[in-house]
Amino acid sequence: MILVLAEQKDGKLNRASLETLAAAQQLAGGSGPITIAVAGQNVGAVAGELAHYGAVIAVDHAALALYTPDAFVQVWQQVIAQVNPAVVFLPHTYQTRDFSPTLATRLDRALITDVIGIKGTLSTGSGQAGASATFSRPMFQGKLTADVAPQGPVPHFITIQIGAFRADAAAKGSSAAPISNASVTIDESKLRQKAEAPFQEAKQAVDLSQAERIVSVGRGIKSQENVAVAEQLAKALGAELAASRPICDNGWLPMERQIGSSGQTVAPKLYVALGISGAIQHLVGMKGSRTIVAINKDAEAPIFEVADYGIQGDLFELAPAIIAELQK
């Protein structure tokens, strides 16, 4: 059995959870049950949403209102003991990266992180992931991909890279599956962290990994004033604004909007690259995007090697034309 640990925040499902579900369904190979668990406070609505994809275990507890690694490790340890899965899937979010090593170590089980592909299914072989399936994960900043087979006793823990699977590929059942409330106890005396109310360090702070559309701007924009052109295009597309390294290094956009090896890794449905040449450091941060549109003056720019649609031309002519067309 596969257990998917979904992630929610303030009653809103993290999109990466559905991508992880799609990955779990691929591993299940169309047979075998998938159970979904979600934890937090007031998770009823999220549980209802998830029930379309399979049976849901909901953990509702006041101590889970704000995330702490100790509380989540306690909860998941008990849920795993109750359902006894062969594989546990998690989205490779910041939160998962925080607690999953502890969880796997606590149970002394294998953990494979940042998985981008799955070879084989549980329906063949012994039903153990390591015997019948391998998991692909990037190494050396994406230069190599390794196929890893988990070993040792189950469950094996797998975290799925954001954008590696398609959320809309997660198959829904014909009707909503049952939701059960797990009975877990949280020993609050063992919680070593006390979370305070979350705050945003920068007013504009944005998690670009959650954006469905991104307009990204590079050196071709030439000056800070011109960033407004990209901003208008982003607005017209309902997209987030992002940038390559030189733009953020100049302070023309804040650092948290930087895409690439020293910034964020994103995989939106649409990525529009304006005046970005496509240095490999940038490409590793966005090449997983579903559709890439590149506008660049230089026909030899490497960005065109990854672009689905490329326009060789002046972004200062093209961007306004696209905006005008979108506003029609």
Next chain:
Amino acid sequence: MAERETLEVDVLIVGAGPAVLSAALRLAQLQKSRGGEALSIAVVEKGREAGIHQLSGALLDPSTLKDLIPEFASRGAPLGTPVDNDNIYFLTQGGKFRLPITPPPFQNHGNSIVSLSAFTKWLAAQVEAEGIDLFWGFPGQQVLYDGARVTGVRCGDRGLGKDGNPKGAFEPGADIQAKVTIFADGVRGHLTKQLYRDLQIGVGTEPAQFAIGIKELWDLPTDRLKPGTVIHTLGYPLREEEFGGTWLYAMDGGRVSIGMVVGLEYRDPLFDPHAAFQHFKRHPFIAGILDGGSIVRYGAKAVPEGGWSTQPRLFADGALIVGDAANFVNSMRLKGIHLAMRSGMLAAETAFDALRAGDWSSGRLSGYKSAVDASPIKTELYPVRNVHQAFGSGLIAGSAAAGMAMFTRGLLPPDLRGHEGHKRLATIEDYYGLTKRDILAASNAAPIDRKLTFDKVTGAHYSGTHHDEDQPVHLLVHTEVCHSICGDEFGHPCVRFCPASVYEMVNDGAGGKRLQINASNCVHCKTCDIMDPYGVITWVAPEGGEGPSYEGM
């Protein structure tokens, strides 16, 4: 705010390359064989794990290893591929001549083609097995003194933002106080540089000479080259006025180490060493070998080539200097690992005796210099002490001097005075006359096809280098020089000698150019600190654990 911690040890060793690890291991051996109260030893290293900042060709002369760890074979030393055949070629543009005989310094029978990174990792494991603590990701940042006595090293702070102010998780770097500090911060060590400044350890010695080494690892079809094949080339694409050469070493499994070394005393201000390396790969002989292969890793590192006459004073009150930091490289044989290891062992022996005697003054520690003078380091380096300096006068003069040094075992030529390499860089006007030209384009620019040749930014990617963007720039540059006279005089040579596109001149929005420092591309080669013609660039350590990832290099 967090308090600065202080740690007290008997011996502190800074940097974890082959010299340091040999020193640490030797200390542990002495402790075992001679007994007595256990010494406390700490090793700090900026890289996040063993070997990750180690880059070399590398051909290992195993002589020191045999002395340090006689049972190295049974302990699984990764000695790679034994050298099977040596070849030297002289390249012309499009052609090649094989030298009929391989001169003795280039004969490598008995040596091995190794990954220095892998070798260092193994050596570190031997040290850790002796119970010595190696602190990874802790860069020494500042030498601590009590008067003229070295008392230890302050490590780099963590958690400073781009503006130099503490971020959320600020942690001041610890002060490690030691009776004896062994400096092994490598070529152009940033701490040893402080010793040069503060203790004048360079007085009375020849100016250090450096080269830049640029290296790539490639995977080729396994039938292309016989493992153990060693190829060195001279000539194209370097001109008579540039001192250097290339290597190509074939290891098992189709893995090839390929690289170029260029003396950092070239005259042409518009010369670009990285572009020269691309031209080398495009030479039909080399392109034919690399055809169908793919690049695996890229890296660069300066090489101290000045040899024996450029070694600084190796000791001070409470301090010893070993390895590349002391310029122990044989530039004629292109080898230094075994010398670094030897110097580490000798320094450890001196430090051990000094601590047992309760005296770690300069006078007592000068025993290390006597030990070096009586060791194979001198036997090997003294006869070739003039070679790099002679090549500073051109390839033909240099070859003549090198030949003479070989036949007379170093009696001739007489001692040559070297010049600091960066002072040989000519101004644009001196080199090109008054002809106007694009001062930002390299005179030897090479076509980039992203299969055989790569731009520097792509190279930086293949070095695996990583630095948090939100930290103070770790290259301290007096930029007023860049924005006033450097463009007219030298045409901003930093954009060319840096092999990782750290330095860029970009439009300043007011019709001029300004220097942009892409510190996150830095591969820690130190070339800028050496070659900048005004001496206004200082390399300091970035946050601990950052920098290149030289696995396999």
